[in-house]
Amino acid sequence: MCIIFRLEPITKKLKEMAPPNPTVAPSSFKKKKQKKGAATEQNPSVAEATRIRISRILQEFRTSDNEVYTFEENLTNFERAAVHMLCKKMGMRSKSSGRGDQRRISVYKFKKNVDTRTGKEDLTSFTFSNEAKEVLQDLFTRYPPNDCDVGEEMMGEPSGKTDKAQKKKDDTFCKPLLNRAEIAKKVESLATRVEKAPNLRQITEVRSRLPIASFRDVITSTIESHQVVLISGETGCGKTTQVPQYLLDYMWGKGEACKIVCTQPRRISATSVAERISSERGENVGDSVGYKRSRAFFQRKS
Numbered sequence: 387m388c389i390i391f392r393l394e395p396i397t398k399k400l401k402e403m404a405p406p407n408p409t410v411a412p413s414s415f416k417k418k419k420q421k422k423g424a425a426t427e428q429n430p431s432v433a434e435a436t437r438i439r440i441s442r443i444l445q446e447f448r449t450s451d452n453e454v455y456t457f458e459e460n461l462t463n464f465e466r467a468a469v470h471m472l473c474k475k476m477g478m479r480s481k482s483s484g485r486g487d488q489r490r491i492s493v494y495k496f497k498k499n500v501d502t503r504t505g506k507e508d509l510t511s512f513t514f515s516n517e518a519k520e521v522l523q524d525l526f527t528r529y530p531p532n533d534c535d536v537g538e539e540m541m542g543e544p545s546g547k548t549d550k551a552q553k554k555k556d557d558t559f560c561k562p563l564l565n566r567a568e569i570a571k572k573v574e575s576l577a578t579r580v581e582k583a584p585n586l587r588q589i590t591e592v593r594s595r596l597p598i599a600s601f602r603d604v605i606t607s608t609i610e611s612h613q614v615v616l617i618s619g620e621t622g623c624g625k626t627t628q629v630p631q632y633l634l635d636y637m638w639g640k641g642e643a644c645k646i647v648c649t650q651p652r653r654i655s656a657t658s659v660a661e662r663i664s665s666e667r668g669e670n671v672g673d674s675v676g677y678k679r680s681r682a683f684f685q686r687k688s
């Protein structure tokens with residue numbers, strides 16, 4: 387399970403949404419593809435541009451107040467199959483009706499659970515244990531998500547606290563955000579590395595075949611519009627190593643800087659995840675990806 391908190395803006399309201407659900411393991415994934423005969427996102431009969439357009443329409447519909455959306459009549463069988471598949475991934479229902487040229491596909495949202503006593507939507511919510519709240523409070527106090535100003539203030543603490551200030555300066559979390567030009571340079575250099583290094587090209591290919599890869603657009607757009615997103619997927623599907631990269635590349639694609647914090651319950655996993663992600667990007671730990679092993683955190687029971 388991977389929980390993503392988008393920390394800007396911070397509000398107290400934690401809303402759980404139906405997550406895109408890459409629950410299909412690699413083996414059963416194959417089976418499903420064959421059984422249904424439906425077009426997949428990789429199906430060459432559905433142009434990439436069309437797939438993106440369908441995905442955008444569905445995203446907009448999902449966040450709108452409308453209860454039904456009907457696509458135009460001229461979708462091909464493959465395109466309708468792609469709509470069915472995307473709907474399923476996005477937790478919506480779809481149904482085709484009509485014959486021949488009149489065949490159309492409509493998309494519906496699942497009915498919201500409404501509390502009969504209050505008449506309000508019964509949102510599924512979750513809460514943290516007291517111990518987790520304490521750890522998060524500690525983290526966000528020391529490293530506020532929009533911490534440029536606070537971080538700098540902390541770095542510039544007056545004399546007598548030089549060691550502390552130096553520590554802060556060395557802290558990955560307090561590194562200043564990249565500007566647009568630096569981001570563009572990073573993006574370009576990543577593309578060049580992938581193009582030139584055969585091992586990196588191979589890793590990129592392997593990454594694109596991970597079960598989570600086909601959920602990339604859904605994940606980034608869902609996170610854009612929701613503050614808390616839960617992603618559940620089988621072990622090894624790519625939650626830990628891929629989702630942070632999808633988010634980073636998505637933000638960099640828009641020319642925007644971001645800070646992504648991944649927590650791990652053990653020191654060894656914190657370092658190995660940072661090492662793995664760095665190597666998948668052809669970088670060294672400390673370039674774009676680093677890790678912080680905090681005694682305070684790791685001394686706590688996880």
Ligand SMILES: Nc1ncnc2c1ncn2[C@@H]1O[C@H](COP(=O)(O)OP(=O)(O)OP(=O)(O)O)[C@@H](O)[C@H]1O
Nearest residue numbers: 387596619620621622623624625626627628658662
């Ligand atoms: N250090 C590594 N060396 C080689 N392959 C790795 C390494 N770390 C991850 N992988 C591979 O990358 C793929 C994605 O791994 P990842 O840890 O992101 O999956 P996950 O969904 O987070 O799994 P889990 O739920 O077990 O944490 C897996 O196939 C895994 O074998």
